[in-house]
Amino acid sequence: MNIKKIELFFFGILFSMLAQLGHAEAFHPGGAPGTQTIDGYNALGPKVEQPIEFPHYTHANVMKINCMYCHTYARRSAVSGIPRLDKCIGCHKMIPEVRDRPRIKKLFWYWDNHISIPWKKVHDLPDFVRFNHERHIQRFYFQDKRPVREVCGYCHGDVANMTTARRVKAISMGWCIDCHKKDHQISKVNLKTTNGPNDCWMCHK
Amino acid sequence: MPVKKQESIDTGERAMAAEKRPIVERRDFLKILGISGAAATLAGCGNTSIESGVEKVQSYVQPEDFVVPGNSVFYASTCTQCPSHCGVMGRVREGRVLKLEGNPNSIISNGKICGLGQASIQLQYNPDRLTTPMIREGGKLVTASWDQAMKIVNDGLGKDSRIKGNEIVFLTNSVSGHQKVLINNFLESYDSKNHIAYDSLSTQVGDQVRENIYGYTNPVHKIKEARLILSFGNDFLGAGVSPVYLANQYAQFRKAPRGTLIQIEPRMTLTGGNADRWYPIRPGTEGVFALGLANALIQHPEYDTTLPTELTESLKAYDKYTVGQITGINPDAIGHLIAMMWEKTPTLVLSGLSAEGHQQGYQNAYAIELLNVILGNVGKTVTAPMENPFPQMTHVNGNYQGLVALNNQLDAKNVKVLFMMGVNPVYTAPAFIELKNKLSNVPLKIAMVTQLDETAELCDVVLPLLSPVEEFGTHLASYQPEAIEIGIQQPLMEKLHAHTKSFGDVLLTLLKERDEKSYSKYPDYYSYIREAVVKSKPVFKSTLSDDDFWDSALMNGVLHVPLKEAQIDKVKIESVNLPKVETHPEDVNYPFYFVPSVKADMRDGRHANLPWLQESPDPMTTVVWDSWVEINPKTAQDMQVREGDILEIKSSMGSVLAKAYLFPGIQPNTVSIPFGQGHTAYGRYASNRGVNPFKIINPITDEKTGELALFATRVQVTKTALNEKVVKDEGPTTLQQGRKLVATMAADKAELSKEV
Numbered sequence: 001m002n003i004k005k006i007e008l009f010f011f012g013i014l015f016s017m018l019a020q021l022g023h024a025e026a027f028h029p030g031g032a033p034g035t036q037t038i039d040g041y042n043a044l045g046p047k048v049e050q051p052i053e054f055p056h057y058t059h060a061n062v063m064k065i066n067c068m069y070c071h072t073y074a075r076r077s078a079v080s081g082i083p084r085l086d087k088c089i090g091c092h093k094m095i096p097e098v099r100d101r102p103r104i105k106k107l108f109w110y111w112d113n114h115i116s117i118p119w120k121k122v123h124d125l126p127d128f129v130r131f132n133h134e135r136h137i138q139r140f141y142f143q144d145k146r147p148v149r150e151v152c153g154y155c156h157g158d159v160a161n162m163t164t165a166r167r168v169k170a171i172s173m174g175w176c177i178d179c180h181k182k183d184h185q186i187s188k189v190n191l192k193t194t195n196g197p198n199d200c201w202m203c204h205k
Numbered sequence: 206m207p208v209k210k211q212e213s214i215d216t217g218e219r220a221m222a223a224e225k226r227p228i229v230e231r232r233d234f235l236k237i238l239g240i241s242g243a244a245a246t247l248a249g250c251g252n253t254s255i256e257s258g259v260e261k262v263q264s265y266v267q268p269e270d271f272v273v274p275g276n277s278v279f280y281a282s283t284c285t286q287c288p289s290h291c292g293v294m295g296r297v298r299e300g301r302v303l304k305l306e307g308n309p310n311s312i313i314s315n316g317k318i319c320g321l322g323q324a325s326i327q328l329q330y331n332p333d334r335l336t337t338p339m340i341r342e343g344g345k346l347v348t349a350s351w352d353q354a355m356k357i358v359n360d361g362l363g364k365d366s367r368i369k370g371n372e373i374v375f376l377t378n379s380v381s382g383h384q385k386v387l388i389n390n391f392l393e394s395y396d397s398k399n400h401i402a403y404d405s406l407s408t409q410v411g412d413q414v415r416e417n418i419y420g421y422t423n424p425v426h427k428i429k430e431a432r433l434i435l436s437f438g439n440d441f442l443g444a445g446v447s448p449v450y451l452a453n454q455y456a457q458f459r460k461a462p463r464g465t466l467i468q469i470e471p472r473m474t475l476t477g478g479n480a481d482r483w484y485p486i487r488p489g490t491e492g493v494f495a496l497g498l499a500n501a502l503i504q505h506p507e508y509d510t511t512l513p514t515e516l517t518e519s520l521k522a523y524d525k526y527t528v529g530q531i532t533g534i535n536p537d538a539i540g541h542l543i544a545m546m547w548e549k550t551p552t553l554v555l556s557g558l559s560a561e562g563h564q565q566g567y568q569n570a571y572a573i574e575l576l577n578v579i580l581g582n583v584g585k586t587v588t589a590p591m592e593n594p595f596p597q598m599t600h601v602n603g604n605y606q607g608l609v610a611l612n613n614q615l616d617a618k619n620v621k622v623l624f625m626m627g628v629n630p631v632y633t634a635p636a637f638i639e640l641k642n643k644l645s646n647v648p649l650k651i652a653m654v655t656q657l658d659e660t661a662e663l664c665d666v667v668l669p670l671l672s673p674v675e676e677f678g679t680h681l682a683s684y685q686p687e688a689i690e691i692g693i694q695q696p697l698m699e700k701l702h703a704h705t706k707s708f709g710d711v712l713l714t715l716l717k718e719r720d721e722k723s724y725s726k727y728p729d730y731y732s733y734i735r736e737a738v739v740k741s742k743p744v745f746k747s748t749l750s751d752d753d754f755w756d757s758a759l760m761n762g763v764l765h766v767p768l769k770e771a772q773i774d775k776v777k778i779e780s781v782n783l784p785k786v787e788t789h790p791e792d793v794n795y796p797f798y799f800v801p802s803v804k805a806d807m808r809d810g811r812h813a814n815l816p817w818l819q820e821s822p823d824p825m826t827t828v829v830w831d832s833w834v835e836i837n838p839k840t841a842q843d844m845q846v847r848e849g850d851i852l853e854i855k856s857s858m859g860s861v862l863a864k865a866y867l868f869p870g871i872q873p874n875t876v877s878i879p880f881g882q883g884h885t886a887y888g889r890y891a892s893n894r895g896v897n898p899f900k901i902i903n904p905i906t907d908e909k910t911g912e913l914a915l916f917a918t919r920v921q922v923t924k925t926a927l928n929e930k931v932v933k934d935e936g937p938t939t940l941q942q943g944r945k946l947v948a949t950m951a952a953d954k955a956e957l958s959k960e961v
Contacts, residue, residue, distance in 0.1 A: 059584040073273050081274030082264035124260055 038157060038168045041175055045167025048120045053164050060149070060160035067152045067159070068141075074133040074152075075141070077113050082119055085111055122165045123156065129173075129203050143187065154179070176203070209287040212298065228289025274299055280761025281308050283680050283692030285673040286321040287808065288379045288600060289447040290682040291606050292690075292762045293318055295674060302326060302697040308762045312687050320806050322449075324817040328672045329701065331814060333888030336667040336702040346657075346667065351631045354666050359718055361622050361649035368395055371619050375400045376611060377797045378627035378811075381600035382691070383734055384677035385488035387712045389597075394719040401610050405604030405809040405899065406880070407911045408446065409564070410561035412602065414570040419583070422602075425686050427586045431553035433465045435498075435544060437491045437573050438475060443475035443824070447684040454686075455479075465544065465549060469494060469534075470559050472800045472835065472877045473870025473914075475824045485872045487918055488798040490532040491560035492569030492784035495576055496520060501543045502579050506777030512579070512778065519783060533872070546580060552585040559800060562916035567909035568784035577903065578776055589771040591689050594744050600683040602833030605906075608634055615643040622649045626670075626708060627804070627811035629723035631659040632884060633809050635902040636858050640786035653708060656814055656817035660886040667706040674698065676707055677734045689766040693738070693758050707732060738764070755762070771915050795919035798875040799856065801898040802835070809899075813891035823879065826866055827934035832895030835877040836922070844924055851927040854878065856903055856920045861896035865929050876922055 037044050068074055070088075073081035087109045091124045098104050110117050125131055140151040148161055157168035169175065180196030226328045245586060280296045284305070292311025296304040305323060326820045328334075338354035339346040362368050373395050375388050379402055380462060388400050412422040418699065428434065428441070441451040458464040468480035471488040486494060500520040502508055529536035546552055551766035556573035563569060567717030579589050593599055608630060614620050623644075634640040644650060644663055652661035655666045659666045670676075678694035725734040745764055747754050758764055803809075806818040813819065819830050826833065834852045836844075846852065850865045863878055871877055882895025889923055905914040 065918045073275065077275035079275035082262055084264055084268055085266040092288045111266070116266050116267055118261045118263055120260045 027144065037170050039170070039175075040168030041172065045122065047166055048122050048164060049116055050120055051163045052103050055103075055163050056159045056165060057161055057163060067148050068137070075137045077134055078132045080133045081118075085117065097203075123167055123171060125171065130205055131203065144185075145188075229757060231764050239691070243490045244279065275541065277303070279306075280308070280695065281693070281760060282674070282697055283323040283678070283694040284314075284318065284325060285678070285680065285694065286325050286812070287448075288381075288683040289313060290372070290680040290692045291318055291322060291449050292692055293322055294762070297697055300698055302329065306672075307449070310761045311763050312690050312691070312765070313447060313682055313684075313692075315450070315453050317449050317453060319816060320821055321808075321812060324806075324812065324815040325673055327815045327817055328655060329674050329698075331656065331888060331890075333890075334672070334702065335654060335657055335661075335667065335705075335815070337704045337907065338669060339657075339667040341665045346662065346664075349665075351706070354668060355714065357649070357666050358651055358715070361651075362395070362715070362718075363841075364718065368621055369466060370395070371399055371614060372621040373397050373399060373624075374611060374614060374620050374622070375624045375626075375632070376628055377600060377603070377625070379404050379603040379683060380627070381681040381683075382598050383737055384678060384680075384708060385599075385601060386597055386737075387716070387721055387733075391712050391716055391719075394716060397532060399614075400601075401607045402490070402601045402603035403605070403607030403611065403628055403630060405608075406444075406558065406803055406915075407602065407604035407912060408558070408564045409602065409604035409606065410910050411556050411570045411909055412610075414556075414567060414574050418571075418574055418578070418777055419587070420550050420775070420777075421589055421771075421773065423684055424593070424773065425588045425590055426451075426456035426553055427555065427588060431458060431464060431551055431582075431586045432462065432556065433549035433552045434458070434467070435542070435546070435552065435576070436468050436470075436480075436555040437495065437557060437569075437886075438468075438470035438474070438559030438561075439555035440474035440803065440805075441557075442479060444803040444808060445476075445557075446683065447686070448685055448805065459666070465545065467545075470557070471798065471872045471875050472559070472802055473825060473868075474557075474559075474802070475805060477870065478825060483857055483870070484538060485870075487531070487533040487872065488559070488800050488875060489563040489565065490784075491556070492565060492572035493528055494532045494534060495554075495569070495572040496523040496541050496544060496783060497525055497532075498546075499572065499575055499579055500524065501539050502546070502576070505543065506545060506924070507547055516778060516783075533810045541563070541623055550580070551582055551585045552580050553582055554580070559916050561907075562912075563914045564574075564905050564908055564917055565784045566907040566912065566914060572784055576777065578778060581771055583611045583776055586652055587773070588949050589773045590685050591687075591766070592769040593689050594766055595681065595689075595691070595741070595768075598679065598681050600681050602683055603628075606911055608638065608640075609911065612638055612640070612643065615640075615646060615712050618646055620647050622651070623647045624651050624653070625660060626653040629658045629660045629811065629887075630661045631663060632887075632897065634897050635700065635904065637902075637904040646871065653711065656888050659885055662886050666876070668711060669702070670711075671696075671700055671707045673707050675700045675705075675732050677709065678950065679734060687769055691764040691766075693762055695759050695762075720783055768891050776869060781911060791857070792919045795856065795921050796874065797920050798872065798879045798914050798916075799854065799898075799901070799918040799920040799924050800871075800875050801902075802877050802879045804879045804881055807879065810881040810884060810891075810897070813881050813884055813894070814888045816890045819890055819894075822934040826868060827869065828866060829934065830894065831932060832861075832863045832878055832898075833866040834863045834922075835866050835871050837871050837873045837875070838867045838869055840873050841865065841867050846924055846930065849928045849931050851925045851929065852876075853903065853923040853925055854920050855923065856901040856918050858918075861898065861901055862925065863896050865936050866931055866933075874933070876920065 004170060031099050060067060070083040073079065088107055092104060092107065137151065140146050141148055152159065155169055156165065159165050177198065180198055183193035183195065186192050186194055261320065265272065268850055277296045277298045279296055282293055282295055284293045285293045292308030293305045293314065294308050295302045296306065305318060306328060306550040307314040337348045338351055340354055340357055341350040363613055373392065375392055377388065380388065392398060392400055396522030415424055416422045439445065442448060442455060443761055466480040467482045468477040469484045469486050469491065470477055471486055473483060477483045500523040503512065503517055503520060525536040525539045528539065554573055554576040556570040560573060561570045577583060620933040631641050641663065650670065651662040651666045652664040653670050654661045655670050655672055673694065674697040676694055676696060680692040680694060682690065685931065707730045713724055713727055713730055713733060735755055739755055742754050742767060746767060749757060804823060807813055822829050826835070834854060836846060846865050848865060848867050851862050852865050853860050855860050861878065878896065878898045879897055882892040883897025884894065901918065901920070902915060905910060905917045907914055
């Protein structure tokens with residue numbers, strides 16, 4: 001039986017409402033071509049233009065500086081924060097040979113004018129999600145004594161091989177839960193395993 | 206543009222496809238819809254809400270070492286929301302103050318804070334804050350620079366001392382500390398002492414009585430020491446002199462052995478709601494009831510205080526039947542109360558606003574205070590305050606006499622420059638004063654505010670002040686219970702608006718115009734306060750260096766003067782100050798008593814701009830965001846009034862319209878409207894909401910002190926044809942939701958001495 005025009009009209013409205021509900025973006029299991037994250041999830045983060053192209057590769061890979069030397073708040077606070085400007089300057093004052101490079105000149109311009117660098121957020125969780133950096137760093141870095149690049153890399157990827165950081169992990173709820181479901185050995189001595197918490201309120205509070 | 210082109214291509218293609226589209230079978234259509242719908246929903250479950258590279262995240266340039274993003278830092282300061290001046294701690298994160306808590310170092314707050322204090326954060330972030338100075342041009346207020354505004358102020362003041370003495374008026378609310386010192390210094394530089402403190406809800410009547418009897422305006426009432434408190438309308442848990450401190454005392458008073466609270470008032474206050482026994486009384490007859498008790502007390506065999514014979518003789522007129530007839534309280538209640546008073550000692554008797562705000566308010570308060578003397582409470586539960594070594598900083602309690610003084614000066618047309626800070630007299634002055642018209646005679650009116658209120662709107666220059674969490678300051682509370690405490694106020698964050706200034710900085714700038722030599726050493730108010738506090742170091746017997754002393758003052762948030770106790774030496778009783786035994790005649794034209802209520806959050810309307818307070822349910826009625834008329838359910842039944850019926854409340858001064866709320870905690874022949882609403886300005890949260898009861902107050906004053914009798918107005922109540930929903934939290938029905946959740950009993954039926 002053919003559908004009457006008026007019925008088609010109402011179905012059209014219903015369809016468009018449903019489409020809006022779930023965004024008009026098409027669904028690609030495993031990610032649309034070119035947008036998979038390194039662990040096979042959907043939606044690789046965009047390339048983010050930063051005011052200064054900070055070379056993570058030079059600092060973390062070539063110079064072998066511990067991530068937490070600069071990102072010092074990660075082990076102390078729920079948020080990792082961005083390194084304070086005087087931290088950058090503290091070292092770079094002592095390295096006159098790179099002072100004339102464009103990025104370093106820009107850095108000192110901000111310092112001389114006492115202006116905070118307007119970095120763009122690369123890993124920006126929605127406001128209803130509360131991720132605690134301190135808890136994860138204390139557990140895996142200080143308690144399990146795993147390498148810092150591995151620990152930070154669980155969520156941030158291998159930043160030490162990037163210039164400006166890009167989101168390469170999905171950081172979606174399913175992705176978080178996958179990790180929380182895994183059995184993590186309590187310590188090298190205690191062979192029992194434990195999982196991350198799965199309470200809604202642990203993250204949504 | 207490329208995007209538009211793409212859109213047009215898409216639209217075109219879709220149109221072409223539609224033409225070729227085969228007719229779809231219903232079953233097929235549903236299949237398609239099912240798959241597409243599921244796909245759309247699943248796409249929504251992804252991480253599309255993560256916005257990488259959109260928001261900025263800025264680092265500190267050179268923060269203090271203790272600053273960790275995400276972790277809060279607490280700074281001590283002092284609350285300025287009411288004259289209690291509680292010590293507070295501000296939680297600050299990433300340079301923004303987020304929450305206030307009580308400061309445990311403060312004797313007054315003892316680590317706690319009330320709703321007013323909590324809501325003061327909203328003064329800071331209020332979207333209607335004044336951010337630039339304004340000046341009057343062509344009859345309208347327009348934004349201006351500080352230079353322009355201050356030029357008008359300086360021109361008005363006259364550099365060559367043209368303005369002198371009473372030609373300049375500085376009108377403020379109750380003030381203390383270095384704000385007060387600076388105001389007086391500023392006025393002195395113009396040979397003036399014309400600082401007027403005006404408070405529309407003043408305790409002046411009671412203060413005057415206590416001053417005359419004990420020699421102290423604010424003796425300490427030791428609530429936790431008492432075993433029985435008899436309160437005549439004193440709402441010490443709600444809108445009292447120091448609610449946070451007194452609520453703490455009350456909590457200890459209620460611990461075992463549990464103290465008993467008896468409240469006598471025409472309209473139930475928050476304290477009345479907490480009482481073991483609540484007696485409704487005919488408004489204005491509180492003093493007569495107190496004397497009825499006094500008469501019964503002195504006849505008790507255990508009574509051993511010697512009162513003047515003249516007084517004991519005159520007390521005989523107050524027998525329980527006469528008193529019962531006048532006050533409307535069952536005569537047997539006196540006997541019950543007396544029995545309890547002798548049993549539960551020590552006692553404490555308190556008078557409050559609703560007992561003092563009458564033509565015979567002074568006599569009422571006097572009679573009530575007399576009970577403390579007869580019961581031997583002086584020196585036990587009524588003691589002298591500590592000695593204050595800083596008289597120049599002492600709290601100045603504002604009162605109605607301040608408004609009268611201003612009114613007289615305006616009538617004489619002497620005033621050439623009028624400064625106003627922390628007051629809104631155009632809103633709070635009763636209609637009969639006609640202040641709005643009289644202010645137009647003043648050539649230069651300057652308001653210093655954080656938000657444009659009714660008074661500021663009429664001014665010629667409006668200066669935007671810092672909010673209390675951006676300011677420095679020192680404060681001495683009006684009620685100093687256990688030690689003299691100086692509250693140190695410090696900024697909890699950088700100022701939000703570049704063109705706002707501290708009150709102290711404005712006054713220092715003005716003072717420098719007059720006396721450059723003395724004040725040039727202070728580049729700003731901070732340096733002035735710092736030096737003043739450091740100079741006072743010897744009083745605190747501190748051995749710290751100047752820097753350390755200042756730092757410790759900021760860290761602790763309070764400075765305590767070492768205890769120097771004073772005692773009430775003599776009690777002076779005069780028999781002439783007794784309220785008259787006369788039946789209060791009924792007024793045929795205005796048959797109802799009007800007892801406006803003072804809400805713990807709104808007070809006199811100064812906090813109506815804070816939405817947290819607007820949405821906090823009134824503790825007695827749970828009504829929010831509005832005004833209402835409380836009327837006794839029996840009266841309402843007689844008048845066929847239902848909840849929400851719009852009633853017209855009319856006094857000889859004017860009328861207001863408000864929704865009826867059936868409230869059993871009010872005398873049958875009394876109606877009540879809370880103060881605080883009915884603003885015509887003062888920002889989006891305050892304006893055009895409810896009615897202002899100040900405007901229908903009759904011109905009756907206390908015979909002795911001249912204070913406005915706020916609770917002596919008579920009104921007529923008329924039901925209109927309109928009805929509106931009362932927005933309240935308690936649900937559709939009143940009276941314990943129609944269920945007897947809390948058992949109550951008529952007070953005259955209860956045998957108090959057995960049951961309490």
